[in-house]
Amino acid sequence: MRRIFLLGLPLVLGACEGRHNWLASGGAEAIRVEQLFWVLVVGAAVIWTLVIGAAVYAHRRQVDPSLEKQARQFIIWGGAVIPTVVVCALLVWGLVILRDITTKEGDLTVRVDGERWWWRVIYESPEGDVVTANEIRLPVDNTALFKLTADDVIHSFWVPALGGKMDMIPGRETELTLTPVETGSWGGLCAEFCGGAHALMRFDAIVMEEAAFNDWLAHEASPAEVAQDDAGLGVFLDEGCGACHTIRGTEAVGPVGPDLTHLASRERLGAGIYDMTPDNMAAWITDTHEMKPDIDMPPYPNLDGARLDQLVAFLMSLD
């Protein structure tokens, strides 16, 4: 018994810390859900103790037929009336939370499109849409309204530390708000099985001070700073990467894959799964399907030597 407990403990504690911890109180919406969770856990523990206690008590006691009437009253109230009231109250509470985290107005609007197996991210700004991918940055203490949709299969958008989770459905727009309350970097993921690389469909949610966020967004809106005769850009265009990827400020305007205009400013590569390093970048291009199985990007195993170095150096300069 003891051993089982000790073995189980790391599992339980492991879930309580880190980037995907939904009890981290990272966002106003998550805090609402957390409160409900704790009331449920404590309430369930109390009820369990009372029921088991009553059962033990009843088992130990002599049968006393004169108490039959009270006993029945006890069962009707404790077994039917109170549970009905409790379940109703929890239903209402849960629904109110759901309403509050899905239909609030936002200080900013972010459209996220679930693709297999990455995230197309579009910030709506007065100067026009700012397109990026695979990383979401948010200003602290602001409510971001997410408008979610999906390309071809159902995905689900979830940053456990910040708030609720919402399905992304092709042909429909679902909404969710997140109001981060502290700066930091949290993990986000796809929470609806969507095919081969589903488990590798992740992203970082980085919460920044508002001023820093505004600088970041302005930078993200600007085109890439590249010389048109950059050798790496030449390789990129020669190899046909531009048919799928966009790098604003160059000839590459492909809409199929993630926007790479400010690729190197992201903390991670491949939808939140690898550190953004030159080695990982090279491996991503030559051994694509070892890095992330099943994805819709073809591998380029024949790229090597100077050309690969130039391409990687070019991509890593896109900050």
Add this chain to the structure above:
Amino acid sequence: MRYESDKQPGPYGPPGDAPRLIGQGSIWIMAAAPTIWAVHFVASYVLAAVWCAKIGASLVTPAWIIAAMGLVCAALIVWLGVIAVRRYGGVFVIFEEITESSERGRDRFIGHVSLLLCILSVVAIGFTVIPGLILGSC
């Protein structure tokens, strides 16, 4: 096996009368309340789905329609509950087991079950109505 009491006329009229659908030992009353719940549930679902697809993103009007339908259905079920008590002699709590094999025993059992199902169905209709009233959007 046949019991003497089976041949006794029930207390609600002599055998041979055209049986009422609900009353006189008919078991339909047990199915009635859950059926009303189910019909309300399906109607609510269809209404909300059609409304959201064709008319608009606000669920406020259909939510009130669903609530009004819920009220009508609940009233119907209350009426059934009254019948379960009056015609069948159903009670909320049975103090002795109903073991006697007679029209009267069966009626009391059916009345008891029907009454409980009525209560359950009203609660269930409440659970259908509440989300619409709180959420208010598609």
